[in-house]
Structures are given as C-alpha cells and as structure tokens.
Amino acid sequence: MKKTLPIILSLLIFSLPLMAGGAQEEQGPMTLTVWTHEDPNRTAIEERYISEFEATHPDVTIERVTNSSQKMPELLLTAFAANEGPHIFNTQIEDAYAYIVNGRVGAVDPPSAGYKSVKALKDAYVEGVLDAVTMDVEVYGLPLELTNWAPYINKRVIRAAGLDPDRDYPRTWEDIVAVSEKIILRDGEIITRRGFDFRYPYYLVSMVPMVEQLGGQLISDDGKTAIVGDEAWLKFLRFMADWGPFGKNLGSPTYTNARKLFDADNNDMAMAMSGLYQEGRIRADNPEFYESGDWMVIPFPQFKDAVREAACAYYGHFYMVNSQKSEREQKASWEFVSYMLSHPEEYLTEVGLIQPTRALMASKTFSDMPYAQVFADDMARGSMVYYGENSAKIQELIKEAVEGVMLGGIEPEKALASLKVKAQEVLDQE
Amino acid sequence: MKKKYSGIEKKLSRWGWTFVTPALLFFSLFSFYPIVNAAYTSLFRKKILSLKPPTFIGLKNYAYLLRSDDFWNSIRATFAFTLGAFLPLLVVSLLLAVLILSVKRGQKFLQLAYYAPAVLSSVVAAVIWMSIFDPRGLGNQWLNFLLNTPGTDHKWLADSFMVQLSTILVYFWKYIGYFVVIFIAGLAAIPGSLYEAALIDGADRWQSFWRITFPLLKPTVVLVSVMAMLQCLKTFSTQYLFVQSGSPQAPINVITLNIYNTGIRDHMIGRSSAMSIILFIIMLFFTWLQFKTTKADEVSY
Numbered sequence: 001m002k003k004t005l006p007i008i009l010s011l012l013i014f015s016l017p018l019m020a021g022g023a024q025e026e027q028g029p030m031t032l033t034v035w036t037h038e039d040p041n042r043t044a045i046e047e048r049y050i051s052e053f054e055a056t057h058p059d060v061t062i063e064r065v066t067n068s069s070q071k072m073p074e075l076l077l078t079a080f081a082a083n084e085g086p087h088i089f090n091t092q093i094e095d096a097y098a099y100i101v102n103g104r105v106g107a108v109d110p111p112s113a114g115y116k117s118v119k120a121l122k123d124a125y126v127e128g129v130l131d132a133v134t135m136d137v138e139v140y141g142l143p144l145e146l147t148n149w150a151p152y153i154n155k156r157v158i159r160a161a162g163l164d165p166d167r168d169y170p171r172t173w174e175d176i177v178a179v180s181e182k183i184i185l186r187d188g189e190i191i192t193r194r195g196f197d198f199r200y201p202y203y204l205v206s207m208v209p210m211v212e213q214l215g216g217q218l219i220s221d222d223g224k225t226a227i228v229g230d231e232a233w234l235k236f237l238r239f240m241a242d243w244g245p246f247g248k249n250l251g252s253p254t255y256t257n258a259r260k261l262f263d264a265d266n267n268d269m270a271m272a273m274s275g276l277y278q279e280g281r282i283r284a285d286n287p288e289f290y291e292s293g294d295w296m297v298i299p300f301p302q303f304k305d306a307v308r309e310a311a312c313a314y315y316g317h318f319y320m321v322n323s324q325k326s327e328r329e330q331k332a333s334w335e336f337v338s339y340m341l342s343h344p345e346e347y348l349t350e351v352g353l354i355q356p357t358r359a360l361m362a363s364k365t366f367s368d369m370p371y372a373q374v375f376a377d378d379m380a381r382g383s384m385v386y387y388g389e390n391s392a393k394i395q396e397l398i399k400e401a402v403e404g405v406m407l408g409g410i411e412p413e414k415a416l417a418s419l420k421v422k423a424q425e426v427l428d429q430e
Numbered sequence: 431m432k433k434k435y436s437g438i439e440k441k442l443s444r445w446g447w448t449f450v451t452p453a454l455l456f457f458s459l460f461s462f463y464p465i466v467n468a469a470y471t472s473l474f475r476k477k478i479l480s481l482k483p484p485t486f487i488g489l490k491n492y493a494y495l496l497r498s499d500d501f502w503n504s505i506r507a508t509f510a511f512t513l514g515a516f517l518p519l520l521v522v523s524l525l526l527a528v529l530i531l532s533v534k535r536g537q538k539f540l541q542l543a544y545y546a547p548a549v550l551s552s553v554v555a556a557v558i559w560m561s562i563f564d565p566r567g568l569g570n571q572w573l574n575f576l577l578n579t580p581g582t583d584h585k586w587l588a589d590s591f592m593v594q595l596s597t598i599l600v601y602f603w604k605y606i607g608y609f610v611v612i613f614i615a616g617l618a619a620i621p622g623s624l625y626e627a628a629l630i631d632g633a634d635r636w637q638s639f640w641r642i643t644f645p646l647l648k649p650t651v652v653l654v655s656v657m658a659m660l661q662c663l664k665t666f667s668t669q670y671l672f673v674q675s676g677s678p679q680a681p682i683n684v685i686t687l688n689i690y691n692t693g694i695r696d697h698m699i700g701r702s703s704a705m706s707i708i709l710f711i712i713m714l715f716f717t718w719l720q721f722k723t724t725k726a727d728e729v730s731y
Contacts, residue, residue: 077478098479103481186581187580188580188581189582190565190566191566200676201676245583245585254677255564389696393696400679407589408590
C-alpha cells in the first residue's frame with residue numbers, strides 16, 4: 001500500500017494533460033466561445049447580434065463570456081498556456097501582439113469575413129490601422145475599437161478661474177501648466193482642485209508622443225536602440241518633475257484619476273484626458289452636465305518648441321480567432337466576428353467605440369458625434385501605440401523614470417541613464 | 431528485518447491510509463506537483479505562449495536572477511516587508527490575546543471585531559485603504575491632526591518609505607485578528623491550576639505571564655511566528671493593487687509580485703519559475719531555522 005499509493009497518485013497527476021478536451025467534429029452542430037471584457041452597452045448589442053447570427057446559422061451556438069478588462073489578459077494567457085483558449089477573444093494590441101508572433105491566432109479568412117481578398121479587407125479600413133495585426137501579408141485581427149485621447153475641458157471651472165474657455169484653452173503643454181496654475185486650489189500641499197492631470201499608468205499612449213514632439217523616440221527606426229534622443233527625453237522628464245509635488249505641485253499619480261472626477265463636475269477637475277467614449281460616460285453619469293454644453297474637447301497639446309507634430313497614440317482592441325481550433329470553427333468564428341463588426345455605426349452611437357472603417361469615418365453618424373472631428377484629426381497626427389512582446393515591461397520602466405523624478409526626487413539625468421540601460425536590456429532580450 | 435504486522439495492526443493501517451489518502455491526493459495535486467513542475471520549468475527558457483518546445487538552459491535562469499539588480503531589489507523589498515509586518519504581528523497579536531482574555535465582558539465581540547478584516551477580500555481591503563491614503567483622504571487628515579501639521583501631504587502612496595509603511599499597515603490590519611484568535615486558543619489550553627498554584631505561592635500577574643504563560647505558550651508562539659513569517663514572505667495582493675493604483679513599483683516589488691510580472695506580464699515562465707523556487711528555498715530555510723532555534727516541542731504541562 002505504501003508503495004502503490006504514491007505510484008497511483010503520480011500516474012493520476014501526470015495523466016492530467018491527457019484529459020484535456022479536443023476539437024469538435026468536422027460536421028454537425030458546433031459551439032463557439034467568445035471571451036470579451038465587460039461593457040454593459042456593448043453586451044446589449046452583441047447579445048442581439050448573437051441571437052441574429054444563431055437564427056441564420058442553426059448549427060452554431062455562441063457562448064459569450066465577459067470578464068473585467070483588468071483580468072482579461074491574465075485569463076487569456078493562462079487559458080492559452082493550457083491550450084484551452086476560447087474560439088474568439090478580444091484584447092488590446094499590446095497584449096495581442098504576443099498571440100500573433102507565437103502563432104496562437106489564425107489569419108483572417110477573407111471570404112468568411114465577407115471580403116474578396118486581403119487587399120479588399122485592408123482597403124475597407126483606414127490606412128495603417130491594420131498594420132499592428134499584419135504579419136507576412138496576412139491580417140490576424142479585426143478592430144473592435146481604435147481609441148485615442150484628447151483633453152476634455154470643463155468650461156465652468158475654467159470660467160470660475162476667470163478665464164474664457166473658448167479663447168484661453170491651452171494649445172501647448174506650456175499653456176497647460178500656465179492655465180493649471182491659475183485654476184489650482186490647495187490646502188497647504190494638498191491639491192483640492194486640479195487644472196489638468198495625466199493618465200499616469202498609460203505612459204506609452206499619452207507620454208511617449210510628448211517625447212516624440214521634442215524629437216525623441218522610444219525605439220530607433222532600425223528597432224535596435226531603446227530611448228533615442230537624450231535631449232528630448234531629458235526635457236520631458238524635467239517637465240514631469242516640474243509638474244509633480246516637488247516642482248510646481250500641479251498633479252500626481254496618487255490623486256484620484258482625473259477622468260473619474262471630470263464627469264461629476266464637482267469643481268475639482270478642469271481638464272482630463274480621455275477618448276470619444278467618455279462622451280457616453282458623461283451622458284450616463286451626469287446627464288445635466290452633458291446637456292449643459294459646458295464641456296468641450298481640444299486637440300492634444302504640443303510643446304512650444306516641438307520639432308514634429310505628434311498627437312496621442314491610438315490603441316486598439318482587436319477580435320482574434322484561436323488558431324488551435326478546427327478550420328471549420330475558425331471560418332465560422334470569422335464569419336461571426338465580421339457579422340458583429342458590420343454594425344460600426346451602432347457601436348459608435350450605443351457604445352462610443354470607433355471601428356476605423358473608411359465608411360464609418362466618412363459617415364454622417366461619425367461627423368454628428370460632438371467633437372468627433374477633434375479625435376479624427378488627432379488620429380491622423382498620431383500613430384499606433386508601441387506594441388511588442390516587451391511593451392508592458394517598457395511601460396513599467398518609463399513609469400519608474402517618470403515617477404522617480406516626480407515623486408522620488410531623482411535627478412532627470414540619473415533617471416534617464418537608468419531608463420536607457422534597462423530598456424536596452426529588455427530590447428536586447430527579444 | 432521487515433516488521434510483521436498482526437491482523438489488528440493491518441486493519442488499523444488500512445483505515446489510516448484510507449483517511450490520509452484524500453489529503454495526500456489534494457497535497458500531491460495542488461502543492462507537490464506544482465513545486466516539482468516549477469523546479470523542472472526553471473531549467474528551461476520557456477515563453478508561456480510559445481508553441482515551440484522550451485530550450486533547456488540548465489541553471490542559467492538562476493544565474494541571471496543572482497546577477498539581476500531587479501531581483502535583489504525584490505529580495506530587499508520582501509525582507510523589509512517581512513521584518514516590518516512579522517514582528518509587530520507576533521508581538522501585538524500576543525498582547526491583544528492576553529488583553530482580550532483578561533477582560534470580563536465582550537470577549538467574543540472583541541475576537542470578532544479583530545478577526546473581521548481577515549475575512550474581507552484583499553481587493554475590498556485595498557480599496558478602503560486606497561481611499562484613506564489618498565492625498566485628500568483620512569490618512570493625511572489624522573496624521574496632520576496628531577502632528578499638528580495642517581496641509582501636509584505625507585505621500586502615503588508616493589514616497590518610497592511611506593508606500594512600504596502603507597503596505598505593512600494594511601497587512602497588519604488585515605491579519606492581526608487571525609493570529610489573535612490562534613493565540614487565544616493557545617492561552618485557553620494552559621491549565622488554570624498552574625495559575626492557582628502560582629497565586630498561592632505569591633506570584634503576581636507579571637511573574638505569572640513570564641514564568642507560566644509565555645513558556646507554556648511556546649508551541650503556539652512558534653506556530654504563529656512560522657505562519658506569520660510565511661504569510662509575509664508570500665505577500666502579493668496588497669502590493670499588486672497598490673501598484674495598479676499608481677504607487678511606484680520598485681519600493682514594494684516583492685518577490686511574488688516580480689514572479690507574477692515576469693511570468694504573466696513578460697511571459698517568461700522559466701525565469702519566474704526559478705524565482706518561485708528561490709522563494710520556496712528561502713521559506714523552507716527560515717521555517718527550519720525557527721524550529722531549530724526555538725525547539726518548540728520541548729514543552730510539557
């Protein structure tokens with residue numbers, strides 16, 4: 001007994017992988033699983049698309065599972081690591097890229113997705129937006145949304161500070177500082193009303209473009225060098241040090257997220273960076289403020305001495321299909337994804353998501369959305385956020401440098417030197 | 431020479447195995463197998479999403495970690511947290527247990543009150559404390575009132591020292607009740623006749639505590655100290671949620687957080703497995719050291 005029990009236990013444990021489920025039959029009914037992040041407005045319309053699709057495809061059942069957006073990357077990763085990923089999923093491009101390079105997702109099947117060819121598919125979208133999911137001519141994902149940010153302004157707070165929002169709104173980062181200094185209220189060191197504040201965890205999206213305006217780069221054009229253009233990075237780091245509690249004390253990562261305060265219109269946040277989707281959230285959270293017209297959206301500021309124009313980077317969520325599923329299931333999956341995405345105007349009006357098809361961007365529905373043109377113009381001046389298997393690590397290193405100068409009192413020169421060494425090491429490991 | 435078992439012994443042995451088997455199965459599946467698997471994986475260069483077979487690299491993951499400033503910072507952060515949380519947890523929970531047992535009324539209520547935070551989810555606990563540590567939150571208001579420093583931002587989540595202190599405070603608040611309950615169980619097991627005898631011999635309460643309670647409570651002290659130390663070395667959720675909410679990572683980048691980031695965020699599962707094996711060895715060593723130095727089993731009533 002003493003000997004046989006450990007043997008039985010070991011056999012049980014090591015035979016676990018053999019018990020994993022396999023692919024479905026090549027004929028007959030099939031069930032497609034869709035994993036996506038929580039969004040009540042989107043759930044409402046996508047549940048309807050599922051019913052409509054199932055009605056026209058009686059052999060297909062679709063199971064839609066939602067998880068919190070923060071948990072999604074982790075859940076997907078563990079599911080795929082165990083070769084048990086869903087048929088269809090969406091995730092942000094910084095995370096999705098690893099699935100493409102590791103062959104975990106299948107290429108779009110143009111006929112199943114309703115296109116004659118890959119070229120016809122690419123032509124349907126705004127130029128460049130599919131580059132992030134294109135590899136060796138094939139396209140590996142279709143955009144659920146493409147988002148960029150611009151500053152939202154609460155005109156009431158601007159007026160309360162004695163400024164005219166239509167005339168005095170900030171055009172440059174230096175204006176942002178000057179306007180913030182006029183608006184800010186403090187109780188000793190503690191800020192009780194902020195003029196503007198950054199979206200701190202998202203350094204790649206909103207801060208790398210600031211460096212690019214000054215002539216710097218995150219990664220060199222040949223992809224071999226990280227953190228290019230010392231002067232640009234230093235000026236950016238000095239700007240952020242000046243912004244933080246040891247400088248002009250205009251904001252800090254540890255205050256409540258500016259975007260969350262903005263909707264409430266409690267005279268504590270004048271300007272916050274967000275996407276077009278924020279309009280729907282203001283309308284839902286504070287209809288009186290939304291209807292008042294006392295808010296506006298302005299273009300992404302530039303530095304006064306910018307050497308190139310750069311707006312906020314845009315990031316995307318792409319629908320992708322698991323390459324480990326059978327060919328039949330993959331085709332059905334692309335057919336369903338493409339059916340959902342054939343309603344871009346409804347996604348825009350009901351959920352506030354931009355699906356960057358040429359048709360949508362040229363539509364009246366898009367131009368009728370308040371300030372949609374501001375976002376469209378900024379998107380034309382911006383570029384896709386840096387994506388790669390190491391993007392999260394690179395973002396953490398930029399966070400460390402920025403927060404080091406803002407909160408830790410580290411000299412910008414020292415923070416830059418450390419950032420360069422660490423980012424290069426990460427890049428060299430790829 | 432092999433011992434021969436009689437009929438009754440065989441029968442008892444069979445029943446013994448029957449009762450132990452579920453626990454063994456559970457342990458093998460959820461503890462032993464992951465440890466063995468992690469030790470094996472740590473010898474490979476393995477990306478979690480890659481379909482290619484992992485490359486065997488021997489001890490290179492360990493060599494990399496021992497040269498890595500980032501990993502040594504994690505060791506530092508883990509030990510700073512463990513020392514900061516473990517000692518106050520041990521001492522204060524013992525004092526509170528003695529205090530609770532000495533009050534005549536409301537013992538159950540006090541136990542419940544201290545234990546309540548332990549049943550809260552870490553996410554809820556972190557959300558409560560994040561609002562306290564917000565620059566406009568209660569943390570600054572209380573401290574400024576106590577120190578008479580109006581308008582000072584103590585940077586609970588921003589300053590590298592304060593953010594470490596904040597994680598220790600949250601952890602202390604969350605787990606103090608758990609250890610208090612264990613100490614109360616240990617104290618209740620000490621026979622009352624010993625105190626009566628000491629009282630007759632003229633001992634005061636202070637002498638009773640140091641001469642009777644403390645020595646006889648040694649097994650419980652060792653149990654609590656080992657449990658508290660292991661819990662502290664494994665701390666993760668508070669640091670994870672603080673970093674997610676904007677705190678700087680480096681001061682609180684404990685080993686478990688580094689394991690998570692390396693494995694899940696950076697997809698390097700081989701390297702993160704090596705980290706977890708190093709953490710396992712550290713925990714094993716300190717547990718052995720505590721048992722060795724305290725000789726917990728040398729107590730009799």
